[in-house]
Amino acid sequence: MSSYSSLSRVLSPFRVQTKFEEKTLPARYTDIMVFCLVQGDAIKNSFPIDISSHTTVGHLKKAIKDEKQNAFIGIDADKLTLWRVDIVQTKENQEMTIKEHKGVELHSFESVGTHFQDVPLSTNIRIIVQPLLPATTVGPSHQGVPQVTSIEDAMKKILEGIHKQMDVDNVDNNKPKPMALKQRDLKQAIDVIDRNFCNSLDKQKAIKKETPTAKTNYRILLCGGAPGIGKTRYGVELFNCLDKEWKISKGQKPYMLYMLFDFTNGYALDEYEIQGDIKIASEIILGLRLAYHYLVHKKYVMSFTVFRTKSNEYKQCFRLSNVLLYIHNLEHESLIQRGKHLFIFLQIDEFQLIFKERNGGEKLFKQLMYTLGHHMAGEIPEVFVQTLLSGTAPQDAIRAMEPTMYSIEPLDLPLLSLESRLEIMREFATNHGVSDCVWVPKVWIHQLLLDTGGLPRALEYLFAEFFGQDFTRVKEFFEDLEKKKLIPSTIYTSVSKDIDTAYKIKPYAREHKMLIYELVYRNIMEIESDISDVLQDGDHRIKLEHLERDRHLILRRLEEKDKVQIDIPYFFMYHYASVLGVFTEHLNHAFLLDEIWSWQNWEKFIADFITSRINMIDVLNKEKLLKLGNFFRGSGSNVTLGQLINFGSVEIYELNHQFPCLNLSAKEGKTAVLKPGYIMINGYSAPFADIFFLVDEPDPILIAIQCRLRKNLLNLKTIEDEHKRNANISHKMEEKARKLKNDSKIASREKKEELRKEAEKYTQLGNLLSKYRVITIFVTTQRFNEELERIPNDCILIHQEKFDTFFGPVFSSRTKFVMTRDSNPNLSTASQLTSRYKAISQDIGERIEQTRKRRIFRSHEEFCEEFKELADVNELRDDFIYYPYPPYIEPFEHSNKRTRV
Structure with a gap:
């Protein structure tokens, strides 16, 4: 049997109309049916062409080529020679092969009607098609070199002298399994695939609908995001879930194959592939890679680059449709039950590299999506191709798709939750x-x-x-x-x-300092951004989406908003901080891993954190006039949160004495001044705020910060009392001055003048402070169970529930984690527990440490099984947490952590 009939065995009757028919001609022209046969084929392989008598033989050649695309791979329509014959078709002569004939050659300029109008409905074979094969697929006939027109023949040529690989299945079985990812939500993707597949079935069964399924109802999946977020792994997990758990809505579950094209690793594009007709190039680009993956990868010792080079001579054989049909034929014979579809799950990894092609990257991407979309929409019966794009430029892909094209379905690919990380460790x-x-x-x-x-x-x-x-x-x-x-x-x-x-975090940060400053600022300040925001990068400008594509940040879409926030993992921030010096020395300590490190220097940490935020505003020339609630993101009255503050740059001074006092000497030999620009950490156990600083514009305000570690519950009365004490600071100065004046009246002559001068200084200090409105800000690890709406004016509460928005994602989780170490029987040391709770003696604390060598506590009930004497201690029942077990993990997750672009 000829190579043409060999190819025809794998063709399915999925096209009953030629492209010529689709462009219908006016009704005045007579339609005729002409039966054709490729020279060398058996009569049973004849095929009809419906065409207008008004058209030319040249048009007929195009219609024949369109109908027999696989038979005429790499052969242009004008290279077909048509011979007019008249061969009767009967049941008896179906197996007869027509190798020779006596016919009349037809010329392209002739009208079809001049030859066939007299017999418009004849079933006799009227055309013998003789192809003139191109030089790329045949050798000189006089040398007797056989032509290559099928994938099977091409593969024999390509694989000549190539060694088979060893049994990779057995080798892979001995390899350790990759790290399993947890909590991936695959429902969205599976629902889309199910709809696509069912729409394809409907089309193939020719179900009549008032409105046929539009291209836009077929969706190509898009898994985008920063490098390292697990996009490639997601495709594998999705396929495995489909293969094992997909409950199809309609029809029989198909036989499934997974194919991965990594455009950076092994399957990279080459410029010469994109020459010529973009449609044909796209078919061959996809077909070659599919053929390599299915027929060569892990089977033969041959890279894709070598395969592409060796197949160039026969590349017209490897159009996508041909390869799909070839795979279907092989799988049908060996694996697929009759009536089942072949489902190919095709993941194109690092798709963004398509856009970087100098020779029309976006145009190529569109055509590749068109080509793949056709095979999602039922181009070939019983073959369905679902495409998943994974890469770092999701917005480029979305913008490239035109309104009439197949649609893109962006998939949610969140960062792994802490619970998921713990499960993997476990x-x-x-x-x-x-x-x-x-x-x-x-x-x-x-x-x-x-x-x-x-x-x-x-x-x-x-x-x-x-x-x-x-x-x-x-x-x-x-x-x-x-x-x-x-x-x-x-x-x-x-x-x-x-x-x-x-x-390459540090090298990039060194070359783009102001840009990284901006990213850190937006992360720390929890600033909502548009994905299209353009940031200044030296003399250049760059979009946020391109920064994610180029591996420098992660964008997290906010729920119910068309906004994103910038995520910077802790390890990344550590490197940025070391390059930029963006944080103070004490705050940099927060990045270091030290088992004995705790938040005993709570006031220093808060002061450093506030100072770093204020100074970033100054370095970046941001608007310094901010609402108090936009900087100290906590709970309070609208009046207080709406108060405008002009944040100028500040420097930290750790006072040696308890303010209020006249001596503002500080550690490291420095001396503070009571004016804007100085943020002061008060002396230990001072009667005034733990941290304070002055602001003059637009109104004189004294910010008094109370830093409270987790002990007892914080209540409204405590807030009111501490704020009242802070607000009365000028009166305290006046009282101090009066006392000194009174003391001077009875003091010795030498002491009298000294006390009088000191009293005058306190009077001046009191007069100065009386001009300032005091606003007290509580930053506390304590729990607060009362109504937030009742927080008094001139007070702001930043407690655990507000840590995410105040500290930002980098610091909030570790802050919450460390502050609970003295109330977690799974992690706390005996000394931490005994110093925190009166009910826990040193002996009990040591018993808790010993007990967790054989069991860990998942709940208070489990803890009380071991320590019955503590079962009635309400303080422990209220305070103890049992991280790392649900529901005690969730508080350590940053809000919105599970939602991503």
Whole structure:
């Protein structure tokens, strides 16, 4: 049988009309039907062409080529020679092969009607088609070189002398499994795929609808976001879920294959592929990669680059439709039950590189999507192709799709929640017979899990540091953990270096300091941005979406808003801070991993944090006039939160004495001045605020900050009393001055003048402070259970529930984590518990530490099973948390963490 008939075996009768018919001609022209046959084929392979008698033979050649695309691969219509014959078709002669004939050659300029109008409905074969094959697919006929017109023949040529690979399945089975990701929500994607597949079935069954399914109802999936967020892994997980759990809405579940084209690793585009007709180029670009993945990848020792080079001579064979039909034919014979569809889940990874092609990247992307969309919409019966694009330029893909094209469905791909990170850690442990008791009490492990920010690649680097590069040292890690051989700071440093190497954080920050300042500022200040925002980068400007594409940040879409916020994982911020000097020395300490580190210097941390935020406003020349509530994001009255403050740059002074006082000497030999520009940390146990500073514009205001560590509940009365004490500071100065004056009246002559001068200074200080309105801000780890609406004027409360918006995602989770270490029987040391709770003696504290070597507490009920004598202590019932178990994990998640662009 000829190569033409070999190809025809895999063709399905999915097209009953030619493209010529689709462009219908006026009714005055007579339609005729002409049966045609390719020279060398059996009569049974004849095919009809419906065409107008008014058209030319040249038009007829085009119609024949369109009808027999696979038979005439790489052959232009004008290279077909048509011979007019008259061969009767009967049941008896169907197997006869027509190799020779006596016919009349037809010329392209001739009218079809002059040859066939007399027999418009004849079923005789009237045309023999003789192709003149191009030089790229045949050798010189006089040398006897056989022509290559099928994929099967082409593959034989390509694979000549190529060795097969060893049994990769067995090799892969011995490899450690990759890190499993948790809590991926696949419902959105599965629903879209189900609709696409059912729409395709409807089209193939020719279901008559008032409105046919439009292209825009077929959706190409788009998984976009920053590098390392798990886009490639998402495609694998989605396919596995489809293969195992998809309950199809209509019809029989198809046979499924997964194909991955990584445009950076192995499947990269080459400029010469994009030459000539863009439609044909797109078909071949996709077809070559599909053929390589299915027929060569992991089967033969050959890279895609070599395959592409060797197949160039036969590339017209590898159009996408041909390859799909070829795969269907092979799978149909071996695996697919009759009536089942072939479902190919095609993931194109790093698709953004298509747009970087100098030779019309956007045009190529559109055509590739058109080509793939046709095979989602039922171009070939029983073959369905669902495309998933994964890459870092989702907005480029969305903009490229025209209103009449197949649609793009952006998928939500959030960062991994803390609960998910804990589950992955637990899976490593339980798979090696290690219980929670071994690793849960190690505070530094939880800090490192927090510091990854939920970025899968950062988490992978962390686990590679824990368990070895291929996760082959899991058992050894837990053994070393029990023997206390591990050094947390060393692990932190190694992971930081790995992340910096992968993302080039420090080099980029050094070259783009003001841009990174802007990103850090927007992150810390929780500023909502438009994805199209353009930021200044030296002499250039750059869009937020391009910064995500180029691996420098993560954009998180806000629920119910067309806005995004900038996420910067803790490890990234650590490197930015070291390059920019954006934070003070004390605040930089927050990035260091130290098991004994705590928030005992709470006031210093708050002062450093506020100072860093104010100074970023100054460095970036931002608007300094802000509403108080936009800077100190907490709870308070509208009047207080709406008060305007002009934030000028400040410097921290840690006072040696308790203010109010005249001596403003500070540590490190410095001396503060009571005027704007100085933010002062008060002396220990001072009767006034822990931190304070003055603002003169637009109104004179004294900001008094109370930093309260978690002890008892905070109530309204405490807030009112402390604010009243702060607000009365000028009266206190006046009282002090009066007392000194009175003392001077009875003092000795030498002391009298000294006391009088001191009294005068306190009078001046009182007069100065009397001009300032005092606003008290409480930053506290205490719980507050009363109505926030009742917070008095001139007071702002920033408590745990507001930490996310005040501290921002970088600091809030670690702040909340550290502040609860003295109330978690799974993590707290005996000394922490005994100093925090009167009911816990040193003996009980040590028993708690010993008990968690054999069991970890998931609830207060479990704790009371072991410590019945504490069951009635209400303080423990109210205060104890049992992280890392639900529902105690959720408070450590940043709000909106699960929602992404």
